[in-house]
Amino acid sequence: MSAAMTGTTTRERLIDAARQCLLELGHQASSVKAIAARAGVNHGLIHHYFGSKEHLWMAVIDREVERVRAALEVPPERFMEGFYVPEMLRNPDRARLAAEFLGLAKAHASITAGLREQFRLNRQLLQRRLALPDEPT
Numbered sequence: 001m002s003a004a005m006t007g008t009t010t011r012e013r014l015i016d017a018a019r020q021c022l023l024e025l026g027h028q029a030s031s032v033k034a035i036a037a038r039a040g041v042n043h044g045l046i047h048h049y050f051g052s053k054e055h056l057w058m059a060v061i062d063r064e065v066e067r068v069r070a071a072l073e074v075p076p077e078r079f080m081e082g083f084y085v086p087e088m089l090r091n092p093d094r095a096r097l098a099a100e101f102l103g104l105a106k107a108h109a110s111i112t113a114g115l116r117e118q119f120r121l122n123r124q125l126l127q128r129r130l131a132l133p134d135e136p137t
Helices: 010-025 032-039 044-050 053-072 084-090 092-107 109-129
Strands: none
Touching: 010 032, 010 044, 010 053, 010 092, 032 044, 032 053, 044 053, 053 092, 053 109, 092 109
């Protein structure tokens, strides 16, 4: 089935493929060619859409963080039901991805900065949801 038929863009397919490579191969063994082959595209499209493999990794991280952030947006009566840890236990991919993201952060300063920003945004969201005072800057 073609991308046009499924509604999936090449960029989305590359992000999906990179995520799968992270899960199956780890970040060190996930080559540009392996990611592109899994997405069914030429490896030059990674540079076209993302500029670098590092920026592709950040796109994967951003999408996963958005999924976690969406879980934080549950109704107030469900907020304290323990959404995060049970999700990590139900979905072992999340824990594996978190470990890979930390490995990427160790190897790339820009990913470290990106993760810090994502954590800052998540912390702000949690503070608002729990009505906690902002941290002093």
